[in-house]
Amino acid sequence: SDDLSACAVLAGRDRDQSASLSVRPATLELEDYRRRSLGKRPRVDNPGGSRKPDERRVARTDTAKNGGQGGGTSRSRLNRAGASHTKPDDEDAVAVPRRSRTRPTEVNPANVPYVDSRGGVARRDSRTLAAEREEVVSDQMVKEAVDTFHEIYEEVRRARKSKHVFDKDSGISVFSEALERMKSSGKCVNPEKSVGSVSGVEIGQEFCCRAELVVTGLHGQNIRGIDWVVAVNGEVPCATSIVDSGQYSNSVSSEDEVVYCGEGGNRVMGRRGCLEDQKLSGGNLALRNSMRFQKPVRFIRRYDLTKNGSGLRDANHERLSKCKYVYEGLFYVRRYWIERGPLGKMIYKFTLTRNLTRNNHDGSAPVSSNGSNGAVCKERPSPFNYIANITYPELKDLSPSIGCNCKEVCRSRICSCVIKNGGTLPYKQDGRISKFKPLVYECGPSCTCSHSCINRASQSGIKFDLEIFQTQGKGWGVRSRSHIPLGSFVCEYIGKVLPDELVSPEFNKHKYFLNIGVGGATCKQNGKCFTIDAKAQGNIGRFINHSCSPNLYAQNVLSDHHDKRMPHIMFFASKDIPPLRELTFDYRVSHVRCADVLQRMKCYCNAIACKEKRPK
Numbered sequence: 001s002d003d004l005s006a007c008a009v010l011a012g013r014d015r016d017q018s019a020s021l022s023v024r025p026a027t028l029e030l031e032d033y034r035r036r037s038l039g040k041r042p043r044v045d046n047p048g049g050s051r052k053p054d055e056r057r058v059a060r061t062d063t064a065k066n067g068g069q070g071g072g073t074s075r076s077r078l079n080r081a082g083a084s085h086t087k088p089d090d091e092d093a094v095a096v097p098r099r100s101r102t103r104p105t106e107v108n109p110a111n112v113p114y115v116d117s118r119g120g121v122a123r124r125d126s127r128t129l130a131a132e133r134e135e136v137v138s139d140q141m142v143k144e145a146v147d148t149f150h151e152i153y154e155e156v157r158r159a160r161k162s163k164h165v166f167d168k169d170s171g172i173s174v175f176s177e178a179l180e181r182m183k184s185s186g187k188c189v190n191p192e193k194s195v196g197s198v199s200g201v202e203i204g205q206e207f208c209c210r211a212e213l214v215v216t217g218l219h220g221q222n223i224r225g226i227d228w229v230v231a232v233n234g235e236v237p238c239a240t241s242i243v244d245s246g247q248y249s250n251s252v253s254s255e256d257e258v259v260y261c262g263e264g265g266n267r268v269m270g271r272r273g274c275l276e277d278q279k280l281s282g283g284n285l286a287l288r289n290s291m292r293f294q295k296p297v298r299f300i301r302r303y304d305l306t307k308n309g310s311g312l313r314d315a316n317h318e319r320l321s322k323c324k325y326v327y328e329g330l331f332y333v334r335r336y337w338i339e340r341g342p343l344g345k346m347i348y349k350f351t352l353t354r355n356l357t358r359n360n361h362d363g364s365a366p367v368s369s370n371g372s373n374g375a376v377c378k379e380r381p382s383p384f385n386y387i388a389n390i391t392y393p394e395l396k397d398l399s400p401s402i403g404c405n406c407k408e409v410c411r412s413r414i415c416s417c418v419i420k421n422g423g424t425l426p427y428k429q430d431g432r433i434s435k436f437k438p439l440v441y442e443c444g445p446s447c448t449c450s451h452s453c454i455n456r457a458s459q460s461g462i463k464f465d466l467e468i469f470q471t472q473g474k475g476w477g478v479r480s481r482s483h484i485p486l487g488s489f490v491c492e493y494i495g496k497v498l499p500d501e502l503v504s505p506e507f508n509k510h511k512y513f514l515n516i517g518v519g520g521a522t523c524k525q526n527g528k529c530f531t532i533d534a535k536a537q538g539n540i541g542r543f544i545n546h547s548c549s550p551n552l553y554a555q556n557v558l559s560d561h562h563d564k565r566m567p568h569i570m571f572f573a574s575k576d577i578p579p580l581r582e583l584t585f586d587y588r589v590s591h592v593r594c595a596d597v598l599q600r601m602k603c604y605c606n607a608i609a610c611k612e613k614r615p616k
C-alpha cells in the first residue's frame with residue numbers, strides 16, 4: 001500500500017555498537033516509479049506527436065517563449081560573495097501573473113487546453129485522456145530512446161566528419177542536430193512536460209550528457225538549468241526540473257539540500273547579453289511558484305568524473321564522457337531570497353530539500369503516522385535485535401590472528417599482513433578495495449599498526465547513509481542516500497554464526513541465512529561449514545535483497561581471528577552506485593548451501609540478466 005511504501009528506515013552507523021534502526025519518513029518516489037513502470041504498454045509510434053498528460057500535468061509552453069536567460073554568475077566568483085540577504089522583490093513589483101497570487105482551483109485536465117511545442121492549442125475528450133493516462137513509459141523504452149539518440153548522434157557525427165565540418169562548435173551542434181532529429185521523428189519518450197516523476201526513469205539513474213535528459217523527458221532544456229510548465233487557464237508557471245551543472249554558485253550542503261542559483265542576467269550563458277539583475281520571471285518565477293504551491297521539482301546533478309581520472313566508459317572501456325548526470329529525485333523549494341552577487345547584480349537563490357515527509361510525488365497525500373517514537377510507517381520490519389558485531393559459536397579452536405609489527409601504517413613488502421595478501425595491500429590509498437579476492441587478510445588486534453592503517457578498511461563501520469525502504473515485491477530493501485564509489489566498503493553481513501547442521505530448514509528463517517566460506521572455497525577444505533543466521537539478530541545487511549545484476553559483492557575478510565572457516569562477509573560496491581539505488585548482491589553465490597531459498601523465491605530483481613534467463 002502507499003502507506004507501506006511511504007517509509008524508509010535509517011540505519012544508524014553501527015560503529016557505536018549500540019546502534020539501532022531509527023524510523024523516519026522518506027519519499028515514495030522510488031516505489032512510485034517502479035509501480036508505474038510495471039504497467040508496461042507498447043510504445044506509440046509517434047510519442048512526440050501525441051500528448052500524454054496525467055492528472056498532475058498542466059499545459060506546457062516552451063520556456064524559450066517566456067524569456068529569462070539560463071544561469072547565474074560563475075561559481076567561483078559567487079562563492080566568494082559576502083552577499084547580503086534581502087527580502088524577495090515585492091511581488092507587485094515584478095511580472096507575476098495576477099491570478100498566480102491565489103491558489104488555483106483544481107483543474108480538470110480533460111478541460112485544459114494544451115499548448116504544444118509548436119504553439120498549437122489542443123483539447124482532448126476525457127476518453128482519450130484516460131487512455132493516454134494509462135500510457136506508461138517503461139524503463140526499457142527509456143533505454144531504447146537513449147540508445148537511439150546515440151545511434152543518431154553517431155550518424156550525424158560521421159556525416160559531418162566525411163564532409164570535413166570541423167568548426168569549433170561542431171561538438172555542440174552534433175548534439176543539437178541529433179536531438180532535433182530525435183524530436184522531429186517522435187523518438188523521445190515523455191515528450192510532454194510534467195511536474196513530478198517521469199515514467200521509466202528511476203532515482204539514481206545516470207545519463208552521460210544533457211541531451212539524454214531531454215530525450216527521456218527528465219529535463220526539457222538542453223542548456224538551461226531550469227525547466228518549467230505553465231497552465232493556460234491556471235496561469236501558474238511551475239518548475240518541472242533543475243540541473244545543477246556545477247557551473248554556478250549552487251551549493252550543496254547535504255545530499256538532501258541544495259541552494260540553487262536563479263537564472264538570467266549573467267554573461268556566462270547569455271554571452272551577448274549584458275550583466276543585469278535577475279528577474280522574478282521565467283524559471284525563477286516558476287521555482288517560486290513551485291514553493292508556493294508545494295510542487296515537487298526533479299533534481300539532476302552533474303558529477304565531474306575527471307577528478308579521479310575515470311570518466312564514463314562503455315563496454316570496450318572507451319571513454320564516453322568526462323561527467324555524468326544523476327537524477328536525484330524530487331525536491332521541494334523551501335525558501336528563496338534575493339541577494340547581491342559578487343558582480344554587483346541581484347541574484348535569486350532557492351533552497352531545495354529532498355522531501356522526507358510526503359508519501360506522494362505530487363505532495364498531496366498525507367503521511368500516515370502511528371504517532372509513536374516518530375515512526376511514520378504503519379508497517380515496520382519484523383522485530384529483531386540490532387547488533388553491530390558478529391557472534392561466533394563457542395569454539396575452542398577459533399584460530400587466533402597473527403599480527404604484523406608495522407609502525408603506523410602497513411606499506412612495506414615485508415609486512416606480514418601484506419605478505420599474507422600475496423605481496424600487495426588489498427586496498428587503495430583511499431580505502432577502496434582493488435579487486436575481489438578469495439580471502440583478504442586485514443590487520444587485526446594483534447597488529448602493531450595504527451587504527452588508520454589502510455589495511456583495516458572494513459573495520460571502521462558503515463560510512464554511507466544507508467536506509468531500508470519498501471521495495472516492489474521483495475519486502476524491505478537497502479539503499480544509500482549518498483553516492484557509493486566502486487570498491488567502497490558498504491557493510492558487513494552480521495548475525496549469529498551457526499554450524500551448517502544447525503541451520504533450520506524453515507523457509508522463514510532461511511530468508512536471513514548466508515553461507516560462509518563460498519567464493520573463497522575455504523570451508524569444505526577446512527572441515528566444517530558455517531552459515532550466518534540474521535533472523536533474530538543482525539544489522540542492516542540482513543535487508544539486502546538479491547539481484548541477478550548486483551551492485552555489491554560479498555568479500556571474505558579475516559581480521560580479528562584467522563579461522564578460514566568463518567571469515568567476515570563484507571559487502572563492497574562492485575560498481576559506482578548512485579544515491580537511492582537499491583543495494584543488492586547475488587544470492588546465487590552466497591546461498592549455495594541453502595539453494596532451496598532461491599528455488600522458492602520468485603525473483604523480482606528486474607535486471608535484464610534476470611529476464612533473459614527466465615523461460616519465455
Ligand SMILES: C[S@@+](CC[C@H](N)C(=O)[O-])C[C@H]1O[C@@H](n2cnc3c(N)ncnc32)[C@H](O)[C@@H]1O
Binds near residue numbers: 543545546547
Ligand atoms: C535476506 S532477506 C532480504 C530482506 C527482505 N526483503 C526483508 O524484507 O526482510 C531475503 C528475502 O528477501 C526476499 N527477496 C530478496 N531478493 C529478492 C528478489 N530479487 N526477488 C524476490 N524476493 C526477494 C525473499 O523473500 C528472500 O527470502
